[in-house]
Amino acid sequence: xxxxxxxxxxxxxxxxxxxxxxxxxxxxxSGEIVVILGPSGCGKTxxxxxxxxxxxxxxxxxxxxxxNIRKIKATxxxxxxxxxxxxxxxxPHMTVADNVAVVPKLLGWGKPQIQARIDELLELVKLxxxxxxxxxxxxxxxxxxxxxxxxxxxxxNPGIMLMDEPFGAIDAITRAAxxxxxxRLQGQLKKTIxxxxxxxxxALRLADRILVMRLGEVVQFDTPFNLLTQPADEFxxxxxxxxxxxxxxxxxxxxxxxMALPPNYSNGHNPTLSHLDxxxxxxxxxxxxxxxxxxxxxxxxxxxxxTLDHIRESAVAGPGAGENRR
Amino acid sequence: xxYLLSQPTEVLTLLLQHLRMTGISLxxxxxxxxxxxxxxxxxRWLAVPLxxxxxxxxxxxSLALIIFLVPLFGLNAxxxxxxxxxxxxxxxxxxxxxxxxxxxxxxxxxxxxxxxxVSQRWWRVQVPLVLPVFLAGVRIAAIVAIAIATIGAKxxxxxxxxxxxxxxxxxxxxxxxxxxxxVALLALVINGLLLALEHYAQPQRxxxxxx
Ligand SMILES: Nc1ncnc2c1ncn2[C@@H]1O[C@H](COP(=O)(O)OP(=O)(O)O)[C@@H](O)[C@H]1O
Ligand SMILES: [Mg+2]
Numbered sequence: 245x246x247x248x249x250x251x252x253x254x255x256x257x258x259x260x261x262x263x264x265x266x267x268x269x270x271x272x273x274s275g276e277i278v279v280i281l282g283p284s285g286c287g288k289t290x291x292x293x294x295x296x297x298x299x300x301x302x303x304x305x306x307x308x309x310x311x312n313i314r315k316i317k318a319t320x321x322x323x324x325x326x327x328x329x330x331x332x333x334x335x336p337h338m339t340v341a342d343n344v345a346v347v348p349k350l351l352g353w354g355k356p357q358i359q360a361r362i363d364e365l366l367e368l369v370k371l372x373x374x375x376x377x378x379x380x381x382x383x384x385x386x387x388x389x390x391x392x393x394x395x396x397x398x399x400x401n402p403g404i405m406l407m408d409e410p411f412g413a414i415d416a417i418t419r420a421a422x423x424x425x426x427x428r429l430q431g432q433l434k435k436t437i438x439x440x441x442x443x444x445x446x447a448l449r450l451a452d453r454i455l456v457m458r459l460g461e462v463v464q465f466d467t468p469f470n471l472l473t474q475p476a477d478e479f480x481x482x483x484x485x486x487x488x489x490x491x492x493x494x495x496x497x498x499x500x501x502x503m504a505l506p507p508n509y510s511n512g513h514n515p516t517l518s519h520l521d522x523x524x525x526x527x528x529x530x531x532x533x534x535x536x537x538x539x540x541x542x543x544x545x546x547x548x549x550x551t552l553d554h555i556r557e558s559a560v561a562g563p564g565a566g567e568n569r570r
Numbered sequence: 571x572x573y574l575l576s577q578p579t580e581v582l583t584l585l586l587q588h589l590r591m592t593g594i595s596l597x598x599x600x601x602x603x604x605x606x607x608x609x610x611x612x613x614r615w616l617a618v619p620l621x622x623x624x625x626x627x628x629x630x631x632s633l634a635l636i637i638f639l640v641p642l643f644g645l646n647a648x649x650x651x652x653x654x655x656x657x658x659x660x661x662x663x664x665x666x667x668x669x670x671x672x673x674x675x676x677x678x679x680x681x682x683x684x685x686x687x688v689s690q691r692w693w694r695v696q697v698p699l700v701l702p703v704f705l706a707g708v709r710i711a712a713i714v715a716i717a718i719a720t721i722g723a724k725x726x727x728x729x730x731x732x733x734x735x736x737x738x739x740x741x742x743x744x745x746x747x748x749x750x751x752x753v754a755l756l757a758l759v760i761n762g763l764l765l766a767l768e769h770y771a772q773p774q775r776x777x778x779x780x781x
Contacts, residue, residue, distance in 0.1 A: 296683055322685030333680030337698045337773070347684055380773070396684075406683075 245309065246403035246436035248272040248295060253304035255290055264290040266460040267304070274309075274403070277430060277437040279447040281483070282457035288440040291457070292406050295438065296325045308404070323350050326397030326405035326435070330412045332389040334381040340366070340392050341377040347400035365395040368429065387418035391425070398433070407439045411446070423449055427520070444484055448472075448495040456480050469500035473558060489559045493524040501526075501558045502540045502548035509546070514539040519547060523555050530555075573733075573748035581752065587728035588756065591647055591719040595654035596712060602655065603662035610663065611670050621667075624660035632657065632718045636725055647727035654718045658711035665707025669700035702772040709764035716757045720749075730756065 249271045256263040265287040272278045280288045293299040294306060297318045306313050313321055334343050341362045348358045366373040369391040381389055390410055397405055411419040423446060430437065441447050447454050448468045456463045456471065456479075464476040472492055475481040485491065499519040515533045517526060519542045526538055530552055540548040574581050610617040627635075632653060639649040673696060681691045723731030733749030736742070 298679070298683060319685045319687050322683055324685075327680070327683035329676060329680060329683070331674070331676040333674070333676040333683075335677060335681070335695060336674075346686075350685055350690070 246274040247307075247309050248404065248436060248438065249307040249310075250291075251305045251307065253291070253294060253301045253306060255287075255294060255299055256302050263302075263460050265294070265301075268462050269304075270455065270462060270465050272436060272438060274436050275434045276452040277426075277439060277450055278453050278455055279439045279441050279451035280455045280457060281441055281444065281447040281451075282463075283483075284442060286457045287460040288442075288457055289408055290460075292408055292438060292440050295404070295406055296322045296327060298322075319350075323347055323400055324402050324404070326400070326402040328390075328393050328397045328405065328407040328410045330409045332381070332386075332393040334389055334392055334396070336381050339378050339380055340371070340384070341373075343381070343392055344396045344399050346396065351400055361399060365398055368398070368432075369395045369425065371395070385418075386414050387422060390414060390422060394425075394429075398429075398435075403436060405435050405437045405439075407437065409440050409442070412441075412443075419446070426450060445495060448484075456483065467500060469496060469558060472496065490524065493527060493555065493559055494522050496523045496558055497521070498523060498526050498538075498540050498550060499542075499548070501554045502550040503554065504548055505546060506549070509549070512539075514549070516541050516546075518542070523558055526550055527552075527555050573744045574752060581730075581733070581748070584728060584730050584732055585752065585756070587647075588716070588719050588722075588730045588753075591651055591654065591722055591727060591729055592712065592715045592760075595651045595658065595715050595719075596708065598651070599655045599658040599662055599711060599715075600708065603659055603666060606659070607663045607666035607670065610667050617667065621660070621664060624663060627656050628660045632721055633724075636718075636721065640725065645726050647722060647725075650719065650722035650725055650727045654715045657718060658714055661711045661714065662704075662707050665710075666700065666704050669703030669707075670696065672703070673699050698771075702768050705764060705768040705771055709761060709768065712760050712764060713757050716753065716760065720753050 250268045253265060253268045254263050255265045268291060280291060282288055290299060294301050295308075295313070297313060300314075308316075308321075335346070338346075344362045344365055345358050348361055353361070362377065363373040366376055371388060371391055376384075376388070376392075381392070384392065393410065397407075411422050414422065426437075426439075427450065439450060441450075451468055453465060453467050454471055455465045456476075458479055464471060464480050466474075471480060471484055475484065497519065498517060498521045501523055502519070513535075514537050515529055515535050516539045517529055519540050529535075529538060536551060538550045539546050540550055606620065610620050630638075635656065636649055636653045639652050643649040643652055677695065677699070678691065681695045686694065719727075719729050720731035720734065722729045723735045730749055730752045733745050733752065735749075737745030737747075737749060
């Protein structure tokens with residue numbers, strides 16, 4: 245549930261000198277977070293808004309779970325897709341509860357079901373319902389508004405979430421907390437998330453894969469690890485700041501560099517760490533303990549092994565990337 | 571003041587005439603202003619000439635405007651009511667267009683992105699958000715209408731203005747004072763009622779103040 249397929253998708257706005265989105269073909273798999281990354285004006289928002297038909301492509305097709313979205317009524321389609329935007333777009337005349345209830349009401353849910361859903365979602369985004377249910381958006385901080393925005397987008401239980409720079413206008417500390425929140429929620433909910441950002445750190449933190457765009461075209465679509473180690477060209481290399489190794493290690497998750505457990509793995513005396521920890525955490529753990537390898541845990545169960553060599557491989561920019569660019 | 575108390579039936583009759591003129595003119599004016607404002611919002615090029623035309627109407631003295639209308643509608647309340655409608659248009663249309671234009675575009679985009687239809691967006695988002703602004707316009711229009719209705723007495727339309735003009739004609743000072751007080755009281759009461767309605771229409775502001 246929740247595969248998005250772009251098939252040769254283009255959009256040229258009336259009067260536009262060049263297409264805002266030019267011949268994009270790619271597939272976002274069910275349950276993954278894909279961050280669309282690129283400089284301002286490169287077509288990220290345009291690409292995103294074609295998925296819920298706020299814009300119609302002038303060329304190509306988009307499929308959700310194999311169904312061409314042109315065949316789905318626009319309002320029906322949008323009710324099945326969560327949508328979060330930068331300025332939250334909360335309805336100022338509605339309470340937090342009423343904001344969250346919008347899509348369930350559109351979907352025709354019963355009253356008790358909607359009430360239960362509101363409380364469930366407010367708990368989920370860590371806004372205690374008792375305190376926040378009856379507040380108006382003007383009575384919330386920017387970060388709280390965005391939490392409500394996320395709860396509202398999740399309300400109809402969509403398989404897909406579209407998020408357009410949702411944390412763009414939020415201070416750095418709150419933004420980091422909200423990013424953690426997204427990762428935590430995603431661990432529970434396993435949505436397909438298409439997330440627009442122009443912030444590299446955010447992209448590296450959140451993404452399973454990053455779609456790098458430039459002038460309306462996809463430059464590279466790969467995992468953070470591969471983007472850093474094998475950037476397709478100078479543009480990607482510079483965009484990601486791939487020349488700063490320490491920073492890079494701090495941004496990559498352990499899971500991106502570890503190897504699978506060997507079949508004969510027996511729980512040795514390796515130090516352990518979480519798959520969500522950064523490679524910098526791993527490096528300091530190796531240096532501190534002197535152990536040859538670390539065991540990576542996911543929810544307490546071993547899922548992989550990490551050695552100094554794995555970390556070194558991640559830190560060295562891939563073939564053709566490093567040498568001639570210094 | 572004593573005249574108001576000593577002649578309750580006469581004053582009441584005049585008050586009802588006054589209210590009737592004000593009510594009818596406001597009703598017609600709103601029914602006209604809403605589509606005009608929507609049209610001006612939809613067709614951008616229309617906004618400037620429309621507001622300009624209505625603005626010019628507003629600068630014509632009310633007495634002169636009613637005199638223009640008498641040949642068309644007769645020496646009666648209709649001419650006065652038409653003048654009131656024309657007068658209040660500029661207030662209502664402007665408040666409504668400004669109110670609609672003032673809605674945060676992010677809110678409208680969210681409404682669209684969540685799958686609301688055009689009519690759902692109108693009734694659930696746009697109407698509640700412009701209502702306070704629109705009601706503020708209605709309140710000002712009502713005061714203007716009450717003032718013009720006072721002049722209506724000169725044109726055989728009755729209303730509280732009759733006390734004033736009769737008083738002037740017969741040199742009855744107490745009647746003049748009674749007329750002036752009655753009109754002022756009416757304006758104050760209507761203003762207060764509409765202000766309360768405005769307040770009621772924006773729960774988010776009401777709560778914000780209590781924080
Ligand atoms: N509604 C529109 N009409 C015309 N041009 C637009 C519209 N929206 C965006 N554009 C243009 O399309 C390009 C891509 O815009 P956008 O997708 O918003 O970029 P991004 O989200 O990456 O900053 C820009 O050059 C922008 O000026
Ligand atoms: Mg954008």
